[in-house]
Amino acid sequence: EIVLTQSPATLSLSPGERATLSCRASQSVSSYLAWYQQKPGQAPRLLIYDASNKATGIPARFSGSGSGTDFTLTISSLEPEDFAVYYCQQRSNWPPMYTFGQGTKLEIK
């Protein structure tokens, strides 16, 4: 079973700053890596799929990169609405299951 480890657990930044969130897999996941944003009381929202593709309606300030075992979500200039919890997710070929990272909380400094 593939384990996803996100870092840091908490990231404290100010609006306008650049955010870099990391997700490391215990073994290669090819490019089947997705990122989600979750705000309190809401379901997660898909931001990035296949490591670097933006989902529909996602602002240009969000970008994803990486392959194999190391992936990054970058928010180029933080807006107030970006402060939330971010999760990475992968789906392995075998066993054919999804797994999530433990999340990174992006909080206002």
Next chain:
Amino acid sequence: QVQLQESGPGLVKPSQTLSLTCTVSGGSISSGGYYWSWIRQHPGKGLEWIGYIYYSGSTYYNPSLKSRVTISVDTSKNQFSMKLSSVTAADTAVYYCARGVTGYTDYWGQGTLVTVSS
């Protein structure tokens, strides 16, 4: 626009079976290529994938829950369901249904809180 909506009891007694249904609108559950999934989130914690039923009917479950969970589909109602048996307080969580594709989950229900308590 695909929409998913969970339904079911919000309170379940310990040792009983938790049953939830997800109604899909805006698309057919029989459409090829989708993994109709259940995911849960314990209060204040991260996301835990429970399992899915593929459009073909095959299922796969999280090994940690496999002995207690069953996911099924009713194509006539465009719904899929989950049953989790022998629940304890540790199963108290928000349960989400979602649509998965090969590498990600693109549509989610709003989630429903299920509390296990006597």
